[in-house]
Amino acid sequence: MEKREVIIVGGGIAGLSAAIYLGRAQRDTLVIDSGHSMAKWEPKVENYLGFPEGVDGDDLLKYGRKQAHKHEVDFVDDEIEELAPENGGFRLRGKKAKYTCESLLLATGIFHIPPEIPGVRECLGHSMFFCKDCDGYRVRGKAIAIMGANNEAVEYALGMLSYSACVVVATNGEKRTWDEQHAKWLAEYEIPVYTDRIADCQHSKCQVRGLVLADGTEVKIDNIFTTRGDVFHTQLAEGLGAKLDGEGQIEVDQCMRTSVPGLYAAGCVTPANCQMIIAAGQGAAAAQAINRDLFEKSLKNHKLRRFREEQLEREQTEPQER
Ligand SMILES: Cc1cc2nc3c(=O)[nH]c(=O)nc-3n(C[C@H](O)[C@H](O)[C@H](O)COP(=O)(O)OP(=O)(O)OC[C@H]3O[C@@H](n4cnc5c(N)ncnc54)[C@H](O)[C@@H]3O)c2cc1C
Numbered sequence: 001m002e003k004r005e006v007i008i009v010g011g012g013i014a015g016l017s018a019a020i021y022l023g024r025a026q027r028d029t030l031v032i033d034s035g036h037s038m039a040k041w042e043p044k045v046e047n048y049l050g051f052p053e054g055v056d057g058d059d060l061l062k063y064g065r066k067q068a069h070k071h072e073v074d075f076v077d078d079e080i081e082e083l084a085p086e087n088g089g090f091r092l093r094g095k096k097a098k099y100t101c102e103s104l105l106l107a108t109g110i111f112h113i114p115p116e117i118p119g120v121r122e123c124l125g126h127s128m129f130f131c132k133d134c135d136g137y138r139v140r141g142k143a144i145a146i147m148g149a150n151n152e153a154v155e156y157a158l159g160m161l162s163y164s165a166c167v168v169v170a171t172n173g174e175k176r177t178w179d180e181q182h183a184k185w186l187a188e189y190e191i192p193v194y195t196d197r198i199a200d201c202q203h204s205k206c207q208v209r210g211l212v213l214a215d216g217t218e219v220k221i222d223n224i225f226t227t228r229g230d231v232f233h234t235q236l237a238e239g240l241g242a243k244l245d246g247e248g249q250i251e252v253d254q255c256m257r258t259s260v261p262g263l264y265a266a267g268c269v270t271p272a273n274c275q276m277i278i279a280a281g282q283g284a285a286a287a288q289a290i291n292r293d294l295f296e297k298s299l300k301n302h303k304l305r306r307f308r309e310e311q312l313e314r315e316q317t318e319p320q321e322r
Contacts, residue, residue, distance in 0.1 A: 009033075009080050010106065011065065020071060039060055090102075114128070117198045123201070123224070127203070128208060129226075144164050146225050153227045173214070
């Protein structure tokens with residue numbers, strides 16, 4: 001059983017940022033990660049501060065891990081399946097081992113649901129995207145299909161007009177649920193709507209070339225954006241009774257504290273906009289709150305004094321009297 005002061009579940013952008021802060025704050029920190037950060041899906045991140053030529057999302061994770069290692073943070077590859085409160089802290093059961101800690105940060109992220117179209121998966125992050133803020137800029141002037149059948153899909157299509165004049169909506173045979181106002185906007189901006197099921201996505205070398213509808217119609221496009229929604233990795237938080245918001249994200253205060261004392265959450269699993277720089281900022285904020293809360297706790301339970309005594313003994317020094 002590994003015992004740690006702080007455990008971070010999730011070694012993606014939010015978790016790594018928190019790990020760097022906690023390591024530098026001299027907290028005994030372990031990151032447990034199952035290795036599926038969404039950052040791996042983005043071969044060229046162009047909106048993260050400090051990389052004018054862009055950076056591979058996978059490289060960003062490697063740099064973060066290296067930086068956290070430098071500050072004595074440990075990592076294990078494991079997937080946590082269950083959490084339980086224990087002695088004022090938490091017990092974690094992973095697929096490979098068990099762990100305990102005083103403070104726990106959940107940085108478990110989300111999963112964007114890709115469209116169910118044959119052939120689309122290998123284009124993910126290259127020419128098939130989920131996020132206008134991340135990838136709208138790189139598809140300027142291209143032919144873009146927005147997949148979806150609700151108000152959000154229509155607004156997405158309207159928003160993409162800032163990047164390209166050639167935008168279509170494809171419902172993939174889903175029942176349209178957009179309201180009258182949104183239908184009027186589609187008409188006003190003359191956005192074509194394809195309502196048939198999509199039988200195939202033509203592509204080569206990760207580049208989308210077009211959609212083939214069930215009736216044989218071919219729609220030439222360069223990029224797809226989907227609005228199918230997200231799965232939030234909140235099961236662990238729910239197991240501890242943490243409050244979720246209406247959309248199923250973990251509720252946090254400004255310092256990333258959840259409704260459960262000692263439990264914090266950061267990154268896309270919270271109501272924050274799902275962006276790397278925001279996840280990194282939230283990770284840092286969570287780490288600062290954890291550090292502060294542990295400091296206050298150590299004053300109350302005299303742990304800081306015991307730590308200092310041990311330190312003095314190790315160094316064999318006495319405080320100097322003035
Ligand atoms: C195709 C694509 C392109 C993107 N492009 C951009 C972009 O250009 N710019 C941008 O700012 N953002 C972009 N994003 C979004 C960006 O990837 C996320 O904002 C960011 O990764 C969120 O960080 P996070 O730490 O919250 O989650 P993640 O980075 O996804 O990390 C979560 C981690 O938790 C781990 N985990 C989950 N559950 C468990 C468990 N039970 N036990 C152990 N580990 C667990 C996962 O394996 C994962 O490693 C893109 C996303 C996608 C899908």
